[in-house]
Amino acid sequence: MSGNDTHDNATTKLRNLAEVLLDAARRAGADQADALAIRGHSISIDVRGGALEHADSADGAEIGLRVLVGGRQACVSGSDHDQATIDAMASRAVAMAREAPVDDMLGLADPDQLGPRRDAQGLQIADDLPDPTPAELQDLALRTEAATLSQPGISQVEAANASFSRRQLWIAASNGFSGGYERSTHVISAVAITGEGLGMERDYAAESRVWASDLPQPEEIGRLAAERTLARAGSRKPPTGAFPILFDRRVSASLLGHLLGAVNGAAVARGASWLRDALDQPVLPAGMDLIEDPLKPRYPASRPFDAEGLETRSRAIVRDGILQGWTLDLATGRKLGMASTGSAARGLTSAPSPTISNIALTSGRQSRDDLVADMGRGLVVTSMLGASINDTTGDYSRGAAGFWVENGQIAYPVNECTIAGNLRDMLMTLRAANDALPWRTAEVPSLLVEGMTVAGA
Numbered sequence: 001m002s003g004n005d006t007h008d009n010a011t012t013k014l015r016n017l018a019e020v021l022l023d024a025a026r027r028a029g030a031d032q033a034d035a036l037a038i039r040g041h042s043i044s045i046d047v048r049g050g051a052l053e054h055a056d057s058a059d060g061a062e063i064g065l066r067v068l069v070g071g072r073q074a075c076v077s078g079s080d081h082d083q084a085t086i087d088a089m090a091s092r093a094v095a096m097a098r099e100a101p102v103d104d105m106l107g108l109a110d111p112d113q114l115g116p117r118r119d120a121q122g123l124q125i126a127d128d129l130p131d132p133t134p135a136e137l138q139d140l141a142l143r144t145e146a147a148t149l150s151q152p153g154i155s156q157v158e159a160a161n162a163s164f165s166r167r168q169l170w171i172a173a174s175n176g177f178s179g180g181y182e183r184s185t186h187v188i189s190a191v192a193i194t195g196e197g198l199g200m201e202r203d204y205a206a207e208s209r210v211w212a213s214d215l216p217q218p219e220e221i222g223r224l225a226a227e228r229t230l231a232r233a234g235s236r237k238p239p240t241g242a243f244p245i246l247f248d249r250r251v252s253a254s255l256l257g258h259l260l261g262a263v264n265g266a267a268v269a270r271g272a273s274w275l276r277d278a279l280d281q282p283v284l285p286a287g288m289d290l291i292e293d294p295l296k297p298r299y300p301a302s303r304p305f306d307a308e309g310l311e312t313r314s315r316a317i318v319r320d321g322i323l324q325g326w327t328l329d330l331a332t333g334r335k336l337g338m339a340s341t342g343s344a345a346r347g348l349t350s351a352p353s354p355t356i357s358n359i360a361l362t363s364g365r366q367s368r369d370d371l372v373a374d375m376g377r378g379l380v381v382t383s384m385l386g387a388s389i390n391d392t393t394g395d396y397s398r399g400a401a402g403f404w405v406e407n408g409q410i411a412y413p414v415n416e417c418t419i420a421g422n423l424r425d426m427l428m429t430l431r432a433a434n435d436a437l438p439w440r441t442a443e444v445p446s447l448l449v450e451g452m453t454v455a456g457a
Helices: 003-028 083-099 134-149 218-230 253-262 265-270 330-336 368-375 423-428
Strands: 032-048 051-069 072-078 154-173 178-194 201-209 241-247 290-292 315-319 359-361 378-389 395-406 409-422 447-455
Touching: 003 032, 003 051, 003 083, 003 154, 003 178, 032 134, 051 083, 051 134, 072 083, 134 154, 134 178, 134 218, 154 218, 178 218, 201 218, 241 368, 253 265, 253 359, 253 423, 265 330, 368 409, 368 447, 378 409, 395 423, 409 423, 423 447
Parallel strands: 241 378
Antiparallel strands: 032 051, 032 154, 051 072, 154 178, 178 201, 241 447, 290 315, 290 359, 378 395, 395 409, 409 447
């Protein structure tokens, strides 16, 4: 049997499962229902010391059902697909829904709201080559480890990994929507260590792609993990005070992540957003656009339709620094008196909620090194841990590590410090470098922020 035949058979089974779930929900008394069927296959290989350290493999199909009864909803899921179990799931879901609180904003899309696409043709979000074997993944991991260890000063490789996953899904709803697609992911990563005892430092490199042919060579990833780790040797605390901070492109997307969370319709509808009053107001410097594009071929978060069957499309979240709109699914859109942005996502056991796909921020004209030179004295952040973010005020505090800058040049590596500020103020001072990388869910360059507080020595 060919790979295409196998795919077609799996798709048919998932579609049939979703339709069986809908039929069971109708018989159980649901007013409306939608069903999700997912089949996944994954392999993960870890090596250490030139030998296999750990191997994981998973393969299975799961189903999820959401029912709506009189303005109430409930979700159930399972991995048993026989008819008796599905009937019991549907009955349990309806019984749960009848006990849930009423929310008049709940409901499926009207048939005329549904998008025309029912598959991901043209998006290339599933590699069409044969899935890698465990032996092939182990070879990639071993090559990554060997390249990491080849760099003088690396004492050990904590982990070298190569993994692959392929997931097929089908969504069907009682409003007539029925569609599905598959997605693949290839990952190579390494974590390296230099030094010993209290002087030990570690760092990593990792790359993920939809298509294996788009991945960098494992040797490149291994060497990068080593270079990053060696650069951290001799880390110490930075001084305390108010300084400019450059968020390296490894972590800069997290700043935009806070903005995206604040413009999520669910947060806005709850009043739990520090940008709740910022619609049509500046939230980034003039000239900066933040664009979402769920239809970029071969990109990790691309999708032809959302979890409610609405068409996905490119849109400007921020245009020329001005906030253009919220990220909405049907329910949050109804609460805010707006149309859905086709942004619904859902899990097997959860109702739809708004989410973001691929985003890109306008890049600047200067290089990262140019921005470092302009800093004079400050901090380059390359990794962060922990977070204290006030969703209502935007007050921001995180642990950080990176490099201290003196006279516009990297002076020494730093760790064990805290950076703090207010997100609204921070985002309005952004200066972007020109170093954004492709293939990421978030294409965000290094970002310079003026006047944050650093708590170090």
